[in-house]
Amino acid sequence: MAQKETVERILDAAEVLFAERGFAETSLRTITSAAGVNLAAVNYHFGSKKSLIQAVFVRFLDPLVDEIERQLNQLQAEKERLTVEDLLQVLTSSVYEIHGRGSNRATSFMRLLGLAYTQSQAHLRKFIGERYGNAFQHYASHLKPALPGATAADLFWHTHFALGTAIFTMSNFDALRAMSENDTGERTPVDFIVSRLTAFMAAGLHNAAHE
């Protein structure tokens, strides 16, 4: 009992702090003191800082990937060919399904996903690739029929352009929203941003097919 509590307190604190400052910039001492546990607890329960980072992602990605898979299968049972808009919708509604609409946890997670790409944590990218590579391939395989006429190179690059748009927006979410608040004078609702973002990605992706 006491163990589980400690493990989860560490994961909770690490998730928030990593998202705020990045991995290298967050020390184990910061995490453990925020979690109210002893410094040595991380190495006792997780083995190392690297393993802790991976554990944070597993706790988040495992249920999300399952949900995406579930929605994908359900949608495929209804219609044979999925559109780009369908595929993007699966992503956003999966995140919404697992955590509330625009919850703090969801934005934390978005930041973390962005950091996984941009920070120099080779072990993490390798780990994520091995654990979730198949799920990603499965999702991406639906894009090919959704964008007839696109070559393999087109598909690859446009997928990653879209991915980049999303990840950049995610990982700078708070900063961007603050800037736009200064700019336009009002706070943009999350739903507005998400719908704009998916529309932007869809437009770019469609561009891959008819050229």
Added chain:
Amino acid sequence: MAQKETVERILDAAEVLFAERGFAETSLRTITSAAGVNLAAVNYHFGSKKSLIQAVFVRFLDPLVDEIERQLNQLQAEKERLTVEDLLQVLTSSVYEIHGRGSNRATSFMRLLGLAYTQSQAHLRKFIGERYGNAFQHYASHLKPALPGATAADLFWHTHFALGTAIFTMSNFDALRAMSENDTGERTPVDFIVSRLTAFMAAGLHNAAHE
């Protein structure tokens, strides 16, 4: 003479190493030993590691921003209203103008720009904002007439979506190209990627105007 040589050797080494590994992950000892100068030289010539990071950006951004401004003015003399495609073209041709097409230096710089956004270097973002904020505003001011019908919020978000697409692609340039080589079996030319990227961004941006 000896001074100038030392300063530039440090900048050269720092530029490459920062781009490869990030700022926090590159120690002054690594930089100075790669540059063949004494460890203390960085603090003697630049004052601190932070100032060195800023100096790397100044050496790169100052001439680039001048070139963008020049091309923008020249284009504006030819036609009164610039299109989205014009504006994107100015960016790519400015980079090409200052450094060769697809030179190592240009890809280093792209990585650095990405890192400036994604790594936690508050001092750097502040510095860049203060030094180049006006130039950015000037450039962005041309977007409004190029996208009639878009609201201020539309403009803000779609500009940053496009920025995100470019920065993500830039900062993961080598990794993405290696992945696509494994994927499709052949090495994608830089020109292909750049033209695809700008087409993706243009499609997304136009989407802001007619909705």
Added chain:
DNA sequence: GTAAGTTTCAAACGGGCGTTTAGCAGGAAA
């Protein structure tokens, strides 16, 4: 109640970091 097994804890270890210091080399000015 005692033994075995887990979990927690204070303390320390070794190492890498950015920065500082005090002094050296060598050309310019007097």
Added chain:
DNA sequence: TTTCCTGCTAAACGCCCGTTTGAAACTTAC
């Protein structure tokens, strides 16, 4: 020749890091 200044350098300083250790505290089982 002496003085001054700039560029350079070896060495050290203090700090924070992830990790390890050995013992204390607690839980479980007999």
